[in-house]
Amino acid sequence: MDLDQLDQQFDRAAFEAEKYALREALFGTEDVLPMWVADMDLPTPPFVIEAIQQRLQHPILGYTHTSDHVYQSIADWQVQYGYEVHRKQIVFTHNVANGFFLAVQAYTQPGDAVLVQPPVYPPFLKAPELNNRRVIEAPLMLQNNRYQIDFDAFEKAIVEQQVKLFLFCHPQNPSGRAWQKDELQKLAAICLKHRVIVVSDEIHADMTFPPNVHCPMASLSPEIAQNTVTLSSPGKTFNLGGLQMGYAIIANPQLKKAYVKTANSVSIHDWNLFAQIAVQAAYSEEGKLWRDNLLVHFQRNFDALESFLAVHMPKVKMMRPEASYLVWLDFREQFGTHAELKKWLIEEAKLGLNDGESFGGQSQSGSGFMRINLAVPTTIMQQAISQLRNALSVI
Known part of the structure; x- marks a missing residue:
């Protein structure tokens, strides 16, 4: 370019x-x-546009089976972050926000507590509220113009409010903060200790500036992967938001089963044709x-x-x-x-x-x-x- x-x-x-x-x-x-x-x-x-244009040469835009190539492109893209993903772990969503709305429904019941860290992307606050869950806040601390996590307050909120689910913005939106590996390990350890499921929104990961390096929460250890739902999309990086495409990566079979059940209840199971074409072109060398x-x-x-x-x-x-x-x-x-x-x-x-x-x-x-x-x-x-x-x- x-x-x-x-x-x-x-x-x-x-x-x-x-x-x-x-x-x-x-x-x-x-x-x-x-x-x-x-x-x-x-x-x-342009290579994404060209791939879509090539598909448009065929005059029928009917129902399209999701090929193994679509799944493989997602798995291959995550390799750059040291994250090994298998096809069976991938679940499609209509976008990342839709993905954590589904997670709230899949992993909590009305009245349950869901933890967020404001300031944060507004749907993090809305997803629990609109599903009749309790929004529990553990605000980030602003120190020297950079946000930090108050781990004591984070754990205290989990214990006192009996939190069931943590919606994690990684990298952080709106601040653009790239969380470091030691910070991720502390958060994950607290959540494992108190059996709090982590939903990690990693849609901005591709736009991490050196010397920062994105570390997927689920890549830290097999144990943490079993407690984590990773959400992402090529939508931000490649300006594809209008195609409504997102995906969840869920290693834990029980968590995946609950997530798929919720998605199926509102008939969310595949991407549209052009999203399938676009991700294969975008997630490439x-x-x-x-x-x-x-x-x-x-x-x-x-x-x-x-x-x-x-x-x-x-x-x-x-x-x-x-x-x-x-x-x-x-x-x-x-x-x-x-x-x-x-x-x-x-x-x-x-x-x-x-x-x-x-x-x-x-x-x-x-x-x-x-x-x-x-x-x-x-x-x-x-x-x-x-x-x-x-x-x-x-x-």
């Missing part, structure tokens, strides 16, 4: 792209640059090269925003991602209230970002924060910085 190609802009508003179509509903105006929902304003890889080049582009965008903030808005703390293209911004020293921050971003900077409060849960750990999506062409990155610069006069 020629990185210069990423300067090209595409008209997504004309094709009902969610981040454009919902501007009025979310921000009260269409006059904002949408940098919120986690898909890219960058093209899906060509896909790895594409991903590696894409990470270079993301780093350039991080550099641009970081440099601007350091000079023009030094009170705003940018949490540089260790994984993913999503950036968590701390505006608390710049604005007195969250409402003032939202008003300034929409009316003056004309930027549509993810509201930090939606990630915070009862702990309100997202108040004063915003999440910005930097998977954009260089030209859009420059436009966003220009709009921030122009809005400085009214702070």
Whole structure:
């Protein structure tokens, strides 16, 4: 991939792209640059498009059996993380969020406690709540602009609330924190000790920046694998969200049986035809090269925003991602209230970002924060910085 190609802009508003179509509903105006929902304003890889186009040469788009090649592409992709996956362990979901909604239903009963670590991707908070489970929070600690786990508080919450299930965001969203092996081992040990099933959302794993290395929770040991459900998808890395594709990897036969039973109850069992084609093209050696080049582009965008903030808005703390293209911004020293921050971003900077409060849960750990999506062409990155610069006069 020629990185210069990423300067090209595409008209997504004309094709009902969610981040454009919902501007009025979310921000009260269409006059904002949408940098919120986690898909890219960058093209899906050409080799994925070509694979789909080749299939379209056949005039029938009927029911399609999922071939062994689809399963094998997923298993082969995980090898780069030292994670050995077998075909029989893979269960298809419609996306990763759908995957942990299914897990909540499969492994808990109404009234049971499900543990989350805010600030966190909002569906983590919604999945237990919408299924009449109790949401138990063990908030992350912010130390020196980097999130840490309070392991004592984590275990205390499990014991006191009789937690049955832990929804783990790995790498962390919204902060882009890449959890280290020793941290994973501590979490896993606590969960094993208290018989808490771990559901590990690893959808951002492919976008881990060196020297950080993604370590799948289930790869730590056979015992931990038996207690872990891993969720992932090529959707984020290759901009395939519209194909609605996710998968669970479940080594424990009993956990898999319960998961499949729940999925079958709502007739979720296979991917659509184009998802099957896309994953085989994406999860390839060509896909790895594409991903590696894409990470270079993301780093350039991080550099641009970081440099601007350091000079023009030094009170705003940018949490540089260790994984993913999503950036968590701390505006608390710049604005007195969250409402003032939202008003300034929409009316003056004309930027549509993810509201930090939606990630915070009862702990309100997202108040004063915003999440910005930097998977954009260089030209859009420059436009966003220009709009921030122009809005400085009214702070």
